Amino acid sequence: MNEFLDRMSAILETPVTAETRFRELTDWSSLKAFGILVTLENDYRRPMTLDEFQKLNVISELAQAVGLL
Numbered sequence: 001m002n003e004f005l006d007r008m009s010a011i012l013e014t015p016v017t018a019e020t021r022f023r024e025l026t027d028w029s030s031l032k033a034f035g036i037l038v039t040l041e042n043d044y045r046r047p048m049t050l051d052e053f054q055k056l057n058v059i060s061e062l063a064q065a066v067g068l069l
Contacts, residue, residue, distance in 0.1 A: 004063050007043065011035040018060040040066055 001018070009016050012025060012032055022028065022036075037053060040046045044066035056062055063069045 001063060001068055004066070004068055005059065007039055008036070008059055008062065011039060016059050018058075018063065020059045021057050022059055022062075023057050036062065 005016055005018070008020075008022070012022060013027065014025060016022065022032075033053070037048060040048055040062070046066045048065065052065070056065065060069060
């Protein structure tokens with residue numbers, strides 16, 4: 001999980017925890033969303049549709065989607 005948090009922190013350019021509501025971050029953008037989607041698919045072998053992704057708001061939900069929780 002720590003590695004996942006580190007990757008998400010790098011994409012979001014701010015330290016995150018499992019409880020971080022990533023869509024509420026001040027500098028949230030579509031580029032960061034794309035970065036998360038690419039990371040989930042390439043690094044965790046978890047392709048995700050935009051509809052699936054839009055339902056997630058918290059880092060722990062992303063981790064659960066890739067099977068870390």
